[in-house]
Amino acid sequence: MLYVVGIGPGGERYFTREAEEVLKSVDLIVCYRGYRKYIERFKKEVYTTGMKKEIERVRYALKEAERRDVALVSSGDATIYGMASLVYELAVKDGCRVPIKVVSGITAASISSGLLGAPLNHDFAVVSLSDLLTPIEVILKRVRCALEGDFVLVLYNPLSRSRKEPFLRTIDIIKEYREKRGLDYIVGIVKNAGREGEECRITTIRDICDNLGEYMKFIDMNTTLIVGNSNTKIICNKMVTPRGYLDKYKI
Amino acid sequence: MLYVVGIGPGGERYFTREAEEVLKSVDLIVCYRGYRKYIERFKKEVYTTGMKKEIERVRYALKEAERRDVALVSSGDATIYGMASLVYELAVKDGCRVPIKVVSGITAASISSGLLGAPLNHDFAVVSLSDLLTPIEVILKRVRCALEGDFVLVLYNPLSRSRKEPFLRTIDIIKEYREKRGLDYIVGIVKNAGREGEECRITTIRDICDNLGEYMKFIDMNTTLIVGNSNTKIICNKMVTPRGYLDKYKI
Numbered sequence: 001m002l003y004v005v006g007i008g009p010g011g012e013r014y015f016t017r018e019a020e021e022v023l024k025s026v027d028l029i030v031c032y033r034g035y036r037k038y039i040e041r042f043k044k045e046v047y048t049t050g051m052k053k054e055i056e057r058v059r060y061a062l063k064e065a066e067r068r069d070v071a072l073v074s075s076g077d078a079t080i081y082g083m084a085s086l087v088y089e090l091a092v093k094d095g096c097r098v099p100i101k102v103v104s105g106i107t108a109a110s111i112s113s114g115l116l117g118a119p120l121n122h123d124f125a126v127v128s129l130s131d132l133l134t135p136i137e138v139i140l141k142r143v144r145c146a147l148e149g150d151f152v153l154v155l156y157n158p159l160s161r162s163r164k165e166p167f168l169r170t171i172d173i174i175k176e177y178r179e180k181r182g183l184d185y186i187v188g189i190v191k192n193a194g195r196e197g198e199e200c201r202i203t204t205i206r207d208i209c210d211n212l213g214e215y216m217k218f219i220d221m222n223t224t225l226i227v228g229n230s231n232t233k234i235i236c237n238k239m240v241t242p243r244g245y246l247d248k249y250k251i
Numbered sequence: 252m253l254y255v256v257g258i259g260p261g262g263e264r265y266f267t268r269e270a271e272e273v274l275k276s277v278d279l280i281v282c283y284r285g286y287r288k289y290i291e292r293f294k295k296e297v298y299t300t301g302m303k304k305e306i307e308r309v310r311y312a313l314k315e316a317e318r319r320d321v322a323l324v325s326s327g328d329a330t331i332y333g334m335a336s337l338v339y340e341l342a343v344k345d346g347c348r349v350p351i352k353v354v355s356g357i358t359a360a361s362i363s364s365g366l367l368g369a370p371l372n373h374d375f376a377v378v379s380l381s382d383l384l385t386p387i388e389v390i391l392k393r394v395r396c397a398l399e400g401d402f403v404l405v406l407y408n409p410l411s412r413s414r415k416e417p418f419l420r421t422i423d424i425i426k427e428y429r430e431k432r433g434l435d436y437i438v439g440i441v442k443n444a445g446r447e448g449e450e451c452r453i454t455t456i457r458d459i460c461d462n463l464g465e466y467m468k469f470i471d472m473n474t475t476l477i478v479g480n481s482n483t484k485i486i487c488n489k490m491v492t493p494r495g496y497l498d499k500y501k502i
Binding site: 021107111120149236241245247 | 257259263264265266267268269271272305306328329330331332333335336337338339340341342343344351353354355356357358361362364365366368369370371372373374375376377378379383384385389390392393395396397399400401402486487489491492493494495496497498499500502
């Protein structure tokens with residue numbers, strides 16, 4: 001049996017009971033090297049590989065799952081930019097008939113939303129700015145469509161040392177919509193959400209543009225950005241997108 | 252202290268350790284009447300109200316939190332179509348200075364994604380089809396922008412006995428894109444995700460159109476719909492949106 005398990009950001013308090021129980025029950029845990037620290041407490045046999053070794057990791061998990069119970073661990077939710085799709089693709093490609101079960105976890109969008117206030121309390125779109133596997137034109141078209149639809153926009157993997165263009169061009173598109181709509185978008189930035197070194201900032205797109213160099217030093221691959229919609233407000237120093245109760249009931 | 256706690260679908264296995272500990276520690280739990288069954292096991296004082304009594308519920312929680320520890324419970328994640336935004340709005344409106352802390356939970360999109368396979372494994376947009384608090388034109392514009400951007404599209408609250416128009420018009424828009432793009436969208440339907448009576452179907456927009464009456468009997472307020480993008484596939488009878496590893500590594 002292969003369990004594909006989302007563990008949230010990694011700390012014990014974010015594990016669901018189901019994830020906890022599955023990891024206690026399996027014979028082998030397979031994960032990215034950097035996540036070993038989050039699952040060591042289960043005292044199991046562990047197999048890890050590094051970045052960009054996802055295929056090797058998934059194939060090992062599938063192979064071992066033919067003879068014992070294996071948990072393949074993703075951070076966040078395994079089906080949201082996680083390992084689950086690759087598991088299904090390789091299972092069919094390799095003719096592997098192991099039963100597969102996904103165990104849901106909390107994705108970075110939820111954690112970041114709760115830390116910032118409640119920016120995702122209305123319709124939202126999620127886009128990864130990593131162009132390793134997605135053409136940049138597809139990414140930028142999605143950013144544009146999300147703003148056109150006045151979605152709250154969540155950006156995963158915004159910036160890495162070698163990958164700056166998708167971020168810079170996204171900022172340009174948001175600036176263009178700011179001018180077109182005559183509003184300054186509120187932006188929430190969460191670094192290391194739910195992890196050591198967690199840090200939140202709430203600002204505006206204008207401030208980011210005015211201090212781009214500084215923000216580009218702060219933002220990294222472990223940062224989530226949430227760009228508010230035209231209705232997002234700062235309330236009690238928190239970033240909040242109202243659902244509309246107060247308007248409806250005239251409070 | 253006021254904790255705004257997401258409990259996921261409700262069953263014990265989806266609670267995070269943090270939610271579990273907060274609910275064990277508080278003096279009072281406030282929630283929607285229908286969720287009482289999910290928190291009775293904590294054996295606490297409970298205050299509930301019915302549907303459309305959200306404002307009363309939040310005000311009671313805020314008032315009580317001035318003198319004791321209170322948990323206001325949302326299903327799913329409290330910041331995703333949950334109670335968190337209303338808490339901040341009413342706190343500032345009523346001049347209430349109680350400290351507020353959000354405890355993240357697993358939203359229906361995650362649970363549904365894991366049950367269907369991994370349809371959210373690439374960029375996605377989330378839209379609620381309830382027009383109680385949002386004008387229908389805003390909802391439909393978002394549906395259109397999500398399809399234009401080739402997002403996977405998650406639909407919350409698709410249909411209720413008295414609210415059929417947003418659903419029917421959304422289906423029409425998807426049909427229009429099916430014709431325009433010459434592809435049949437895969438649609439995953441999850442009823443009662445993570446709850447008693449859980450049921451999943453994977454189909455296409457064409458099949459839904461051909462059997463609209465039957466599907467409209469099946470789909471209700473407790474159903475989540477996930478409409479695939481142009482890249483979504485059925486693999487091992489699951490609905491999967493690949494991230495692109497196989498293309499990248501030519502496997």
